[in-house]
Amino acid sequence: MLIKITKLIKILKVCWKAKKIWTKPNAAKVLIYDRVGSENFLQYLAENHVEILDIRGESINFYIILKLICDKKIINKHNYMDLYIKVIDPLIVMTFIDNSISFYKIQLKNPNAKKIFVQNGMRGELGDIFAYLQKNNSYHVDYMLTFSYPIGFKYQQYIQGEVMVIGGFKNNSFSKGKILSDKKSVLFISEYHPEPGLKNSPFWVEPDGRSVSWDDCFAAEFKLLPFLKNYCAKHNLILKIAARTHVIDGAEYQYFKKILGDKGWCYYPNCSPFSSYQLVESSEFIVSIDSTLGYEALARGKKTACFSIRSFSVYNRSTKFGWPAKLPEYGPFWTNHADDQEFERVINYVTTASDKEWQQTWQHYMADIMEYDPSNTRFRKLMCELGVPLKLEYTDVQ
Incomplete structure (x- = not known):
């Protein structure tokens, strides 16, 4: 009983702090899963074709909540995300959080939609994603945009999907050699x-x-x-x-x-x-x-x-x-x-x-x-191939 009350209090705190949205989410060609790192994508994508799914309590869409109630669905994170994606009906669902196990598990209803993650940091087996992943056929993406082929092939041991090497996305956005050393x-x-706040407590387990x-x-x-x-x-x-x-x-x-x-x-x-x-x-x-x-x-x-x-x-x-x-x-x-x-x-x-x-x-x-791909030409080319609109200044991809 105490656990249920504690969980309820936590949910209420999130709801209190979150931005409340009451309107139906707009249909969009691209849905960014998790606002963290979304600014990197928005540098290139035409923003009027993009929606963002907040998963850390930044905002809550009460249209989605009320629809879950009307459909007699349990109000939980999984059902919320599932319905949000269904309402948006995007061509692409992408994330900058490549170590999100919940992202790998998303099942897209539209058979033409694609799921993409972009690697944002070095990965390992020590307190990192490869310590927690299990070889499981339910892990799936369409494209893994990785730093290199070795790390891409490592991901493929756990996740179904095609590896595409683009290097570091944020690094590619920064032009080298323009600052005097x-x-x-x-x-x-x-x-x-x-x-850790408590003395002698572990840094991680x-x-x-x-x-x-x-x-x-x-x-x-x-x-x-x-x-x-x-x-x-x-x-x-x-x-x-x-x-x-x-x-x-x-x-x-x-x-x-x-x-x-x-x-x-x-x-x-x-x-x-x-x-x-x-x-x-x-x-x-x-x-x-x-x-x-x-x-x-x-x-x-x-x-x-x-x-x-x-x-x-x-x-x-x-x-x-x-x-x-x-x-x-x-x-x-x-x-x-x-x-x-x-x-x-x-x-x-x-x-x-x-x-x-x-x-x-x-x-x-x-x-x-x-690898290093200045101005993320490989990413931009993939977006064009998938029918994703880019900002005008980034549409010229060689």
């Missing part, structure tokens, strides 16, 4: 997450019941960053931190201060949708552990050192560089080993390689990791 600067890309602590997950940063600070000081390089959060002097800043001390580094908050991309482009060298932004920097040809070392404290094969591509334990610009000599080898190569040498080395590996 801040020479002699090394930018470390933050992957900060706040510690794996499906098999194994718990992972915050300290174990972020031991990599505590291992790498002191080395990086000393290296920059020794070689007259400016150490910059690309933060995840927008607060100048908040918990993330204090986290880096704890590791790096008061001096010898500069902190840059994430203050706009493309500020981190601009910061990457304006820095001469990039350092990443396993951030999506680090891989995106590589895809655009930035000189990037990848220290994929989380496995020394939290063993999992998907923490290795470029997973699930089958790459060596170490290479010219990466290592999977938490060793200062390896750190020095990698950062020395990245900071001393000529542009020509870097170009040859980088191109040899990137097809297996992440």
